[in-house]
Amino acid sequence: MRVLLASVALGAALSLSVAAQDEDPQVAHGRQVFERQCAPCHGQGPGDDGSAMLPGTAALTEKYEGSRPGALELRSDLPAPVLSLFVRRGVGAMSPFRASELSDDDIAAIAAYLDASSAAARE
């Protein structure tokens, strides 16, 4: 039994490391930064104040009225130069991010991640 459990755990660990290896390192970095810095407002879950959506996702759903997804991870129209404009200047209720908080490389990585996540969602 113990051997069986160990081999199941090993199998799970191996398949996880294969998935991580398959992911482009820039995309993997972008996912990490997005989860830490953007997902608290732009994630796809409900808000922790009981609202149906997180504030960024809710604001963009309202703004685009269905012509674009409210969730950034489903958007394919935010290449690094466009994303950088919004993130560095701030927009509406979103404060700008300074280079000390988020580097240009981080923004490029987030753009690569959004590209990959929206492509995966379309499949």
Ligand code: HEC
């Ligand atoms: C404190 C919450 C919050 C955080 C954190 C946050 N945002 Fe936002 N963001 C918003 C809100 C709210 C809007 C909608 C602003 C408006 O148009 O009124 C927005 C708008 C945007 C837009 C504009 C999209 C469009 O089509 O108009 C982009 C791009 C964006 N955010 C990217 C990001 C990225 C990338 C991060 C992480 C680095 C991030 N945001 C972090 C709240 C947040």
